[in-house]
Amino acid sequence: DAKTTQPPSMDCAEGRAANLPCNHSTISGNEYVYWYRQIHSQGPQYIIHGLKNNETNEMASLIITEDRKSSTLILPHATLRDTAVYYCIVRVGGSARQLTFGSGTQLTVLP
């Protein structure tokens, strides 16, 4: 699975958009980009995933660059409850193997 690089921490003002970047320059054509988050002392929560196209769901939007070497998770209107560690993961679909969680980005939403 391709390695990902994320900033260790970010702050965002409540009500503003939070844009979390992820670099995955060694991604291959059949690897998906996944985003999960983990609120303190809870299990990770799936947010969104994509292969090539940008994706949007009720939680967030995922923007993948045309060369697929980086992506951005966008939380359009961050709330205090969005404070969490956000993990960007790249892996091949169709496998029962684990997702490898790196260190992630600690997002702190400030009032």
Place this chain on the structure above:
Amino acid sequence: DVKVTQSSRYLVKRTGEKVFLECVQDMDHENMFWYRQDPGLGLRLIYFSYDVKMKEKGDIPEGYSVSREKKERFSLILESASTNQTSMYLCASSLSASGANVLTFGAGSRLTVL
């Protein structure tokens, strides 16, 4: 929504005790996983199962065993708990091995071994 339920949120056990961690999912998922999470080490896979009575070792299976007698239930067993098994244990499930294979996690079980 899929729900993954772990039987205990917090457990305290003594060294040498046998420990059972239970996990149940309610959406007929084929795959189930046990991870442990430790500060600075991320999530590490202990075991996973892709079918009833099937299991595969993950990255750190030593000191653990698993049981999957029914599709919805995946148990993690510590035969003789040791202090280095103090950790947060996370169960997850996914629908199948095809496609994007999104994992749904339980809330976690924090085990302390004294």
